[in-house]
Amino acid sequence: MAMIVLFILLLQYFSIAYSFEINVHYAEGNPELQAFRIEPYIDGSALVVVKNLYGKDCSEPMLRFRIIHSTNGTIIPIDMSLPVPDFNFNSCKYFNKNDENVEYDIGVERQPGLRVYSLTPGYLLVTYLNTTDVAASPAVFGLIINWQGEILSNNYLGDAYINNEGVQFSSKINFFAIEPDPPDERGQITLINENTITFTQIHSETRFIAFPTMGYGYCVITFGSTSSFRSPVDPQLWVYATFVQAKTNKVSKTVLIYQNTNNPPLKIDDITCGNSFIIVGYSCFTAVSEISINGGRYFVQVDFTSNGSVTDIKEIRDLNITNIDHIFMSMLILFNGGYLLTIHTRINEKNDNVLGYHVLDTNKTFQGSWNLPVTIELPKFGTRYAPMPNNSVVAIKQEGTSDIWNVYYSELPRFIEDEGYFNTIIDATTPKINNTIPMQTPSLSITYESPVELSSGNISIFEVNGKESYFRQSFNGQTMEFLSSDNNKKITINVFESTFNKPNQLHCVVIEDGFVNHKNTEEPLLGIKKNQWYILTGDSYGSVKLDIKSSKSFLNLQSEHEKKKIRDNLAIELSEAASVSPDRIKATEIYQNDQGQVVLLFSISATDDPFKSSANNIMKDLQSKLNITNSRFKVLQ
Template sequence: PIPETPSTPRVLNIDNYEDGTIVVRIVRLNYTAPPKFCLEENLSIRTIYPNGTVKGFDLSADTLNIQPFNFCLLSKFNPLRFYPVKKNFLFLTYAEAEDVNNPFTYNDWGMIIDLDGVIKSKFWLGTSFVNTTTNEWLPAQDSIRLNIHRDNGFLRTAPITSTNSMILQQFKVNENGEIQLLAKSYMNFTATPVETVATMDGGYAIIYPGITPSSTIPFAPYISIHGFFLQNGNPEPQGPFVLYQTPNPVSKIILLDCGFTKVGFGQTCILVLNVAPATDQNTFIKMDFLSTGTVYNITIFQNPADLTDFAIMPLDYGGYLLFSTAPNLDKTKLNLYGYILDDNSKRYNWNISYPTITNFIGDILILPNNTLVIPQPESGQTWGLITTDLYKIEGARDHGYGNLHIFNTTPIIGDTIDPSGIESLTIKFYSKVNLSPYRNVTILQDGGIIRQITSVSNDNGNFVEAIDDYTIKIKVIDSTFNQPNTKYYVLIDDGFVESKDLQEPIIGIQDNAWNFNTTQQEVTQKSISTFYETKLNESSINGKVRLTAEGTTYFKSFKHDKIKRKEFFDNLTQELAKAVPVGPERITTNYRHEIDTSASPEQYIISINIKKAKNSNDSRSVNLVASDLNTLIKYKLITVIGSGVYTNYLDEEYGYEPIPRWLEEHLSSILGTIGLNIILLLFAYWVNIHLILIYYKK
């Protein structure tokens, strides 16, 4: 029977997305059967957004179609785990057994769930690991390493039963939440721990120790650190390369932790060991290496062995958090100890009580902004988290971009710009950089509307250039900032630039940190010219575009099919409206087409018309819309026109040509007539005055 009062909700795991959104798994104890702690058979997820909004979902084991043993925790293993693999998606790992009493029938599975609790897909990962000595199923033996850019997927590594081999699987999650296997590899290992790291070039490295017996001190071998490297989507590993070799025998490897660095270049591994004979000092060996496997820096320092069974977390602002937990008199609590350590063994304390209290699991988290998140002991029906800002060793390099390599930009963050006065963007870096080909700078309008995508490529024109060793300039076309009083932001691909000295890719900007606004639309005084312009903008524009040779061939394949021809025109006008952007009712067509006799080979000209605005939210004038369309088409290689299914068929050499309106065609005649009438009136007035003067003289 269900108890009248539910058991206390407890924080089991916490993780985060790149924008600082926190995901929390809440559990309730069902029963204990030592060494197992079995939970209520539900997946309860709460998402805490940076603005403080909290939402969540609760899914039963039946809804998930997950067997009950996944909800029982062992002392070191949690069969059911989640990973924030991509914006709005969680990757859930669990096991299925054909016969729960036979460990050799267990299989590992993965599931994608969105943050509303909707199951998107499931994927078989492989057979589960079994300890063949005890014939015992060991859950959660695999590890997941997210790509440096999460849209590119993740790496799963898992040991293979009865071997010294490991399977390496690269996966990607598409926009529909479907899991795709990109590549599969195998590697042998002879010692642990095995670490994986996402590399700055978009691939992965597998780091592991090698052991060479010492001839002088028994049970104190020499240690070497090796690395295999995988390109994203490529099953063929490169290496192994030797990253480091200890000059002296080692009594114990305490830990090995690796990650990509946001302060320096490439990747960093920290090896913590105790030399032989054992001392009260731990030796920290920091290895900085490139995505190619080249080690470019080794830092060694000593630190007192004052924390037992400690873990280490690298910090985005430099240094590391060393921490450990110890039992509290209250078994629902743990004492949390720790401090920040830099590369010179200098310590920085956190600004809360020491030790501080956490819950019985103690799964802490560090957000990208150096905020430490600590689960609090639960009570009654309440759970909670506290946060504290850790010291930023390289905080002086932070100018708000989420990228410690960027010194400044033009425009600056939060600036207000006049669209008519901005012809380029600039980015200045702290270090010397080179441009990398086929990596983009993307300018977006608030709401995710792409305005311009620029990169260094052979067919992309001179839109990106290096001003000097530190500064990059990006040319901006006229249609990019075409909305007044609107927020825009700029994304920079990882690897858009690389270190000039090391040829290692540098991280970019993957959120809306670099943002700015356009000025309010000016209200001009009425005059003849503005009256004329107003009258023009109150009328529609009929115009035309030209299809490329490829587009013409495609159009000819169905031009006699009225339904398909209409579908083509309708889809084309919809894509054009989104590209400007204006309401879909403003870009229309009369479905006419004709052959351009001046083009060879044959190309079709088709009609595209622009209607006047009908509401204040879409007030852009027809002349400005026509100008934007012309610019967008002529620069299709760097705008969404070039990536549209239908707009990609438009000829950039032709652009958009308005058909002159009656007022425009007859403007000179009208002005001439008006001018002549004014002259005649003035002449008549002069004659009349002259006759009157003659009369009075008489």
């Protein structure tokens, strides 16, 4: 099998809750159009893919999607034709119904050709198969489309292998990785790398899944089980992991992370894996059935690292999922700790039925069920619920062939709190989120909960003007002239003097996943996504150091009112010396005693008037004028 792994580097981070409320009602207008799949955006908006599931034509050559805006919950409908071969829309012909694990890519939608991904807010990616001969190996292309329904670009992404019998398995997995954040104004995306992974020992029972990892990579999970009786020492089921670093072309050795030799024979019903945000590493949940007359079903949770070390294995047997065929599973590793395990089963050819949403804490202990007020049916291989990055879950209820949607939102509890960075590993930053800093601030700092070491990820600073962002500075974790580490937990970032040189200007700091690694395990750690760490520049500040005699007089004053009067008078004197209005230079209450000499702090307000002196020029004027002619004090930078 040649399996294409579409590696989208926009990980979303979530947590969960136990109750829902209806926030949005929406009338589709056509009862044959059904909500099929929800994809979240980092700003809390959602992309809903809509399909004609109950019409007579199962290959309607249309892309239909709805955007649920995060600000007010309004839903914007977009219906558009696509310049792609018609067979991409044929959900009747190319899906191999004899093998429900067949899929064109690693996505869960499991349909021929067309696949929809959310990118950054305002954009989506549609991948499709492009060929003049369906029996030959088609290429995979990707359309970048904006929320207005405009196609910005059509990009070649790689090769696929599919024919009339469905996707063919072989011992190879072709992969490619793209970096879509953010697409430029022409919608171009950049190929990072491509190569082929070859597995030499593939059994007929072996299946594959993959998931993106932190630090520009992904993990391929190969797993399988056998129902035939074997020697007691032979495994009844097995799970292997292979890690790939997309930027370096590095492929790890395939390692065994779980096997079981118990009798009676065992079968893997489903498996789901992902990044862990609390432990350092990754987690897989495996649904296991005992093949016997009274066989039971349980779940196995495995924590592991990229070097193959298994850090924890736990069986979960208290979810009461028995005597049910064809279960499917999805697992969300929650950003603030814990897990949301969703289990559903096939009820007919078109729909699945959700059996339950199970909440597990950070110790994988069952904490209760996450209950919707209504039963939600899922379209076959679709999803009508999604975790959102604003600490909520969104779900859509659509009654049978009704054209009415109810959109449910749930606020989610937190097992572990974070400081607002959507990263529980970060203890603090200087400055904090939304803090105001002086212009020409020379450095920023990040303090982590665990020991870290600098790695290859980037840190970038952007100037924000409304919806537009402008690059100010960026450097790699290996650029040591700009970075220093204190006690392996605090990273200090030295910035250019020109980075924060505009008054009252909003900035955003973005840290890539893999900017630092965990020092002990060398696993790449989560960064800070865009639109999280905002910083506002304020007024400039200057300081004046009094001479010893004036300092002594100031310190001997018992009245704070008298001290304030001296500071205010000095501010007026500075304004006159700089030839600016008195409201430009203001005294602050801050002062310090520097070995018997008082240092007073003054704010210098900014101006957008090109005919008035900038704060920086005012300081230079005061230094050049007063430091030569005045003996009572010295103007400092």
